[in-house]
Amino acid sequence: MRDADQPAIRARMIGLAANLGWLSPAEKRAELMRMIGDQLARNAVSPAEVDLACALNKNHELDQDQDRLQLPPAQADKVPHAAVLACLGRTEAHARVLRALTSPNDEEVQIAQIYLHHRPIDDATELRGVATGIARMNGSDAQARALDTLAPYHLSDRESLEALTRLFPLAKSVNVQRAIAGILIRSDFKTIATPEFVKTLRQSRLKSPDGADLIDVLIRRLQSS
Structure with a gap:
């Protein structure tokens, strides 16, 4: 089993x-941890490896064996490595991956997204910190990707929603504005459904290259609420 090069194939062989x-x-746990350790040692940690590690530990069965993996601090701080460790239940690695969600590096944001797909944020304070951190990012594709991560969370706290409403007129990318609209549509937006905010949306929205979009949907929802 240890001779299989592809981690996914090796994992299937271990399962069989x-x-x-x-x-x-x-x-079985020992073999899986050895396989994951081999990947971390080779610095060969791709988004696919992060996805696999989280999937293998979806029931947290490997949490009890996480201490088998001991990495130098500099290596453990790398986002892909931290994401794998977080998938295995390591608390400090979880915090590192959340910080990566606000990174200007699009690849790091992608890794964080994969991790959060398997391990959604369930702490309100933690979610608020992530939301306000994303709102402070410089406009970029990474910011739009990070914003998309927030959409399923149905934000309700006023601080997070107000941070996003302040970001909208400052955004220099229509993708960032659309991502904000996508979050607000799914949120408890009654607290921000004011004529002033609707006016801000209309005046500051960037031109859509392909017609009506989520921003139009948001404006209609706010007006009818």
């Missing part, structure tokens, strides 16, 4: 061996 009774649950 366990299903056939060739590996005990403890032995």
Whole structure:
């Protein structure tokens, strides 16, 4: 099993061996942790490896074995490595990945998104901190991607919503404005549904290259609320 080059293939082989009774649950965990450790040691951690690590530990069975992986601090601080460790339940790695969500590096944001797909934020204070941090980012594709991550959370706290309303007229990218609209549409937007904000949306929106979009939908929702 250890000779398989592709982690996904190796993981399937380990799972098959366990299903056939060739590996005990403890032995299966040990083999999976060894496989993950090999990837971390090679610095060969791609988005696919992060996705695999989180999927393998969806029931948190590997959390009890996370101490098997000991990395130098500089290596553990790399976003892909931190994401794998966070998938295995390491608290400080989770915090590092959340910080990566506000990185100007689009690849780091992508890694954070993959992690959060498997491990959604369930702490209101943590979510508020992420939302306000994203709002402070310089306009970029990374910011638009990070904003998209917030859409499923149905934001309701006033601080986060007001940070996004302040960001909208400052955004220099229609993708960033659309991402903000996508969040606000799914949020508890009654607190921001004012004539002044609707006016701000109309006056500061950037021209859409392909006609009506989420911003138009948001304006209609605000007007009818």
